[in-house]
Amino acid sequence: MIHVGLSGHTTTFLLDEEGYRSLRSYFERARSRLGGDPDREEVLRDLEQSIGERFAALSPSGGRVIAGNEVDAVLGQVGTVDPGSGNGPDRHESPMRRRPFCRIAQGSWIGGVCTGLAIRSGIRVDWVRTIFILGAVFTGGIVVLVYLALVFALPVVQTRDEYEDLCRLSP
Amino acid sequence: MDAGKSGALRKGLLEFVVLAVVSSGRIYAADILQRLGDTEFATKEGTLYPLLSRMRRERLLEYEWQESEAGPPRKYYRLTPDGRRQLAAFRAYWKSLTRLIDELGTPPCKP
Structure with missing residues (x-):
């Protein structure tokens, strides 16, 4: 179980390991998608706040552990970050995209x-x-x-x- | 209509749709999502927040913080004068486009 603080929320939320990993990887992806967006940090805070509001609805007093599948459901509702046009990394797809071995x-x-x-x-x-x-x-x-x-x-x-x-x- | 093609169209129009929703008065992001929720333009925070922040940088929108009874303070958005001009220009452009598309579908008048 991991205590997580989210922007704007005074109480922390309790997530299980899996939920914490999902949340962290969501924000890592969001950060890389927003790339050079001048308001990147602000958008990330807005997302944190929204996710926190949904967590608060699941665990009103903050005492219940929010499980991995619940975190995934919330992240699904909030949706993948779409930097839109004129923001973030250049999204021209080249035909020879490098796909590294990992x-x-x-x-x-x-x-x-x-x-x-x-x-x-x-x-x-x-x-x-x-x-x-x-x-x-x-x-x-x-x-x-x-x-x-x-x-x-x-x-x-x-x-x-x-x-x-x-x-x-x-x- | 082909889902991919109409999707690209909707994506391009989303900014103007958001302008129209915000023109109704001071509005919070969750209300914008809810207003769009049962329309063709249903979207999510992941798309809306980066868009709102860009529109604010372009001085089409502005926001102010307001305390809420439940949870953290919220950003309430409203249009700037630039935003209102942009929306009016868009509405006029949209009308001219629909007229044009209708006209293009009818055979030209013979002299």
Whole structure:
């Protein structure tokens, strides 16, 4: 359980681990989407305040733990930050968008190597895992070493959305 | 109509729709969302807040803080004179556009 303070609200809210992670990653994404917006901090405070109002409706006295799925529902109502035109990073999509290799923690089994490869390539993660597992069996463990090397070599990204943002923002 | 095409159109119009909603008087962001909620232009905080802040930078809107009985103080928005001029210009432009589109659909008069 984590106590969270939100802009404008005098009481703190109690979130579980999962809810806290969702909230944090929402704000990290919002911050990167708003990029060069001169009013970025103010927009983030406005969002915090709105999210706080919805949390307050869930837990009027602030004493109840707000669970991950409730936080996700609130974030869904508030919606992904859309910087709109003339704000934030340049959103021209180039045909050769760089999609870096990463590990992705969301939905991972071990180190997120397969989820990362699957999301980068658009192949279903079940297939990537099957290939890795068969590879591990038939190569006598070499693939396991490759997997471990990748765990050390690749940077980790928390969620799929974050990865897509990273791709959008990278030059 | 194709959802993607009408979506792009609505997105472009949202700013003017917000101007129209705010023209009704001092209004709080949640009221703007609620007013738009059951229209074609239903939107969320994630879209509205960056838009409001840009419109304020462009001096179309201004806000003042007001205490609320429940929870933190709220920003109440209203149009500036520039905002009112922009809205009037938009309404005139929109009327001329709809007239033009209607006219384009009818065969030209033969001399």
